[in-house]
Amino acid sequence: MTSISRRSLLGRAGLLAGAGVAGGVLAGCSTDSAPPPPVVDFRGAHQAGIDTAAQDRLAFAAFDVVPGSTRADLVALLTTWSAAAEAMTAGRPVPGDNEDQNSPPADTGEAFDLAPGNLTVTVGFGPGLFDARFGLADRRPAELAVLPALPGDTLDPAISGGDLAIQACSEDPQVAFHAVRNLARLGRGTVVTRWTQLGFGRTSSTSTAQATPRNLMGFKDGTRNLKVEDPAAVTRSVWVAPADAPGPAAWFAGGSFLVSRRIRMIIETWDRDVLSDQENVFGRSKAAGAPLSGGDEFTPPDFAKTLASGLPAIPLDAHVRLAAPENNNGTAILRRSYSFTDGVDQTTGMLDAGLFFIAFMRSPTQFTTLQTQLGARDALNEYIRHTSSAVFACPPGVAPGNAGDYWGRALLEG
Numbered sequence: 014m015t016s017i018s019r020r021s022l023l024g025r026a027g028l029l030a031g032a033g034v035a036g037g038v039l040a041g042c043s044t045d046s047a048p049p050p051p052v053v054d055f056r057g058a059h060q061a062g063i064d065t066a067a068q069d070r071l072a073f074a075a076f077d078v079v080p081g082s083t084r085a086d087l088v089a090l091l092t093t094w095s096a097a098a099e100a101m102t103a104g105r106p107v108p109g110d111n112e113d114q115n116s117p118p119a120d121t122g123e124a125f126d127l128a129p130g131n132l133t134v135t136v137g138f139g140p141g142l143f144d145a146r147f148g149l150a151d152r153r154p155a156e157l158a159v160l161p162a163l164p165g166d167t168l169d170p171a172i173s174g175g176d177l178a179i180q181a182c183s184e185d186p187q188v189a190f191h192a193v194r195n196l197a198r199l200g201r202g203t204v205v206t207r208w209t210q211l212g213f214g215r216t217s218s219t220s221t222a223q224a225t226p227r228n229l230m231g232f233k234d235g236t237r238n239l240k241v242e243d244p245a246a247v248t249r250s251v252w253v254a255p256a257d258a259p260g261p262a263a264w265f266a267g268g269s270f271l272v273s274r275r276i277r278m279i280i281e282t283w284d285r286d287v288l289s290d291q292e293n294v295f296g297r298s299k300a301a302g303a304p305l306s307g308g309d310e311f312t313p314p315d316f317a318k319t320l321a322s323g324l325p326a327i328p329l330d331a332h333v334r335l336a337a338p339e340n341n342n343g344t345a346i347l348r349r350s351y352s353f354t355d356g357v358d359q360t361t362g363m364l365d366a367g368l369f370f371i372a373f374m375r376s377p378t379q380f381t382t383l384q385t386q387l388g389a390r391d392a393l394n395e396y397i398r399h400t401s402s403a404v405f406a407c408p409p410g411v412a413p414g415n416a417g418d419y420w421g422r423a424l425l426e427g
Contacts, residue, residue, distance in 0.1 A: 050128030051184070055099040057410040059252065060420075062133030063269055063373050064241045064347065066220040068182040071212030071351040071369070072189040073273070074197060075139070075175025075403060076204035084147045088425050090203045091136070094179075094196050095411055095419035098134035101192050107199070121198065124191040130184035134192050136420045137178040137271045137405025152261045152424055154253075156376050157406045160272070163381065164388030165399060172208040172275060172401040180271070180371065182349075186213065208401070210275065212351025212369050219349060225302060225310065229278055229352050229366055230396070232295050233302035236310055237337070239347045250345045251373050264423035267409035269373045272346075272380045275353075275401030278367035283396045294392045296331030304333060316340070330392040336383060344379050346372040367397065377404055 053061045078087070097107045101124075109119025143153035159174065181192035190211070197206055216228045217235030221242050228234040239246055251269050258265040283291070292298055296305055296314065306315035306326040316334055318326040327334050338345050354366035374380060388394065412418045 050104050051131045052103055052129055053131050053133050055102045055134075055411065056413040056418075058267055059269070060133075060135045060407055060410045061102070062135035062180055062182055063349075063407065064219070064247055064251065065131070065133050065182075066223060066241065067215045067217055067349050068131050068133070068184050068189075069215050070183050070186040070189045071215075071371075072181045072186075072193040072209070073212070073369070073371070074179050074193050074209045075207045076177040076179070076197070076200065077207045078142070078146070078176045078204055079202065082146075082203050084149075084425060086203045087147060087421075088419075090200055091421050091425070092419045093199050094136065097195060097199055098136075098192070098420075099411070101195070102129055102132045102134060104129040104132075107195050121191065121195055123194075124188050127185055127188055130188050132181065132183040132188050132192060134196070135180040135182075135271075135407060137180070137407045138421065138424070139174060139176045139178065139403065139405050141174070141176045149424065152264065152427075154258060154262045154265050154406050156270070156378065157404065158377075160377060160381060160402055160404055163384050163399070165394050166388070166402070167398050167400055168402050169400050172210075174403050175207045175405075177204060178271065178273075178403065178405045186211070210353060210369050210401075212353050214352045216350045216352055216368060217348040219347065228368055229280065229354075230283055230291070230295075232291075232297060232299055233310060234350070234368075235348055236297075236302060237333075239345055246345065247347065250375055250379065251347045253375055257375065264421075264427050265406060265408060269375065269407050270377050271403075271405045271407050272370075272372050272374065272377060273401070273403045273405075274370040274399050276368040276370055277365060277398045277400050279396045279398070280364045280366055286396075293328050293331060294396070296327040296333035305331075328392065330390050332387070332391050332393045335386050335391050341383055341386065344382050346374045346379050346383070348372045373407070 053065055055061060100106065100108055106120040110116060111118040111120050140157050140159055143149045179193050179196055181189040183189040214226065216226050217238050218225050219238060219241055221240050225233040225236050239250060241247060253265050253268050255266040288299060292305060297303060302310035304312060304314035304327060306318040314327055314333055316327055320326055334340060349371045351369045353369045356365055358365045372380060408421045408424060411420060
């Protein structure tokens, strides 16, 4: 889908103002002759923004619950957030009074006259939400825990973790920003923003209808990603099955785990490397995206093929080899990652830019299995640093036709 935005990418500094983020989205009035704005249904068996075709822009925020908050406060927060998210994804203002001259408007208004641009808003619950504060410990999914230390980690705790997460994706950066901003505003008094991240270009295709995008290293990214047109593979690798969530954790069946990683690219070092080395690092040609074993972009890599020299056509430490399902007992994840740039590192004078990795999966062990191998052996490690890490349990979707339903109701009221 072509972006409808007339605005350039918003700077990260704006996202950090006030409670930390900005959001909310209002579509302008349409005429009978105008095409309907692009809208993704908010309600469904699964949350939108997981197996939805990836949009081009991202606003992401993690929150911590304010000390002294109660379970009733969480119910009120998630009820309010769900209603606001449903309105914004449909291109309507945040519910409330937007005309009273003597009160702050219910919606911040920066997305007035903008179509929603396939806006999706997705919520996740972090491990900390299941501590002793809210009586939810027995309902914590067994695999929801802070990820273990992984090879090559250089994590900053200030931009890792969180009790709650919001992922807003749209074809318009102002619409995505507005969604997160308004949820942060509505949450004040119950949550505070822990960290945020803007993404300015998707780096994964989640649908066969989408062309494969390029990351900031110039390579096509996500050629072999799971695609929504293969529902059997998505069910197998993304959605939590009832057997995975027994007893008190049954509320999580139909949900998915979200893993995020902020991966800084050492751009200046990469840009000095010769093309043949760059291609050997990824195991693909830079221009066409074809595996070095031959064919076109979508030709399956031939990991057994050798060159005349006897060396593997795809190097043993190439990223495509180490990440391949064939070399990880069939492990696959649904990636929805984005490029980011956050200015210049004041210590080194180098660009602070790279990949904000987001992936959805049935179990976090899918990610740790892949990253354990990649972190130890991947040639790409010379040029990247993992600086942030988080994991969240994304509950099932809000039920169609049930006005009283909200994100996480089965968890909090079940």
